[in-house]
Amino acid sequence: MTADFRALDVSYEVQKSFANKFFTNKSVAKGLIDNNSASLLDHLYKLIKIYTKNKKEAEKVVRNIIKISVKIGMLERSEKFNTDEQAKLTRIRLNLRTIMMTIISFYQVDHTYDRNFIITHLSELKNQLQNLVKPYLTDKSLGRIDNIIEFFSEPDFLDSLYSPNKRNSETVTQMGVIVDNLNKCIEIGVL
Numbered sequence: 001m002t003a004d005f006r007a008l009d010v011s012y013e014v015q016k017s018f019a020n021k022f023f024t025n026k027s028v029a030k031g032l033i034d035n036n037s038a039s040l041l042d043h044l045y046k047l048i049k050i051y052t053k054n055k056k057e058a059e060k061v062v063r064n065i066i067k068i069s070v071k072i073g074m075l076e077r078s079e080k081f082n083t084d085e086q087a088k089l090t091r092i093r094l095n096l097r098t099i100m101m102t103i104i105s106f107y108q109v110d111h112t113y114d115r116n117f118i119i120t121h122l123s124e125l126k127n128q129l130q131n132l133v134k135p136y137l138t139d140k141s142l143g144r145i146d147n148i149i150e151f152f153s154e155p156d157f158l159d160s161l162y163s164p165n166k167r168n169s170e171t172v173t174q175m176g177v178i179v180d181n182l183n184k185c186i187e188i189g190v191l
Contacts, residue, residue: 005042007033007040007045007066008038032070032074032077034190043174043177044065044178046058048061048062050168050170064145065148068133068141071137075136092132095128097186099122099125100182102118103178108179113158118152123153126149133145
């Protein structure tokens with residue numbers, strides 16, 4: 001991958017690949033990640049790269065997010081989920097929204113950071129996601145979910161975002177952009 005990591009490009013690549021393997025109707029794959037979400041993922045990539053100082057790890061985490069998101073979106077659009085699974089997906093979205101709102105709140109309101117709250121909700125999200133997609137996706141995809149949740153549940157990473165004595169100006173700046181992107185995604189109903 002080049003130095004110009006773009007979430008939207010990765011999204012299209014994953015959509016095309018997954019659609020070719022699993023769906024006869026290729027229109028199912030169109031536009032699963034919008035520009036606002038792509039911008040959020042691009043800035044998340046930058047934040048991960050700042051923290052890890054490792055471009056490949058940052059790309060891996062964001063690619064995994066894109067792959068899982070696109071696959072779930074395509075399964076939903078192609079109406080593969082039954083009524084019970086649709087209800088599970090709704091609960092996943094609510095949990096994800098709670099996590100995003102918490103991330104925003106912890107950034108905007110000093111002294112509210114609670115690492116265990118985030119880790120608990122991320123663990124719950126992991127279980128919900130794996131329970132939903134297990135009948136449809138491979139063990140490799142389940143491993144991608146593990147990779148995503150393990151990274152974002154890492155105490156040192158979370159502390160680097162919210163603990164005043166562990167943050168640096170680059171992280172604070174990038175988190176500000178991410179919080180703005182999250183607010184925009186929530187405002188337009190993407191999250």
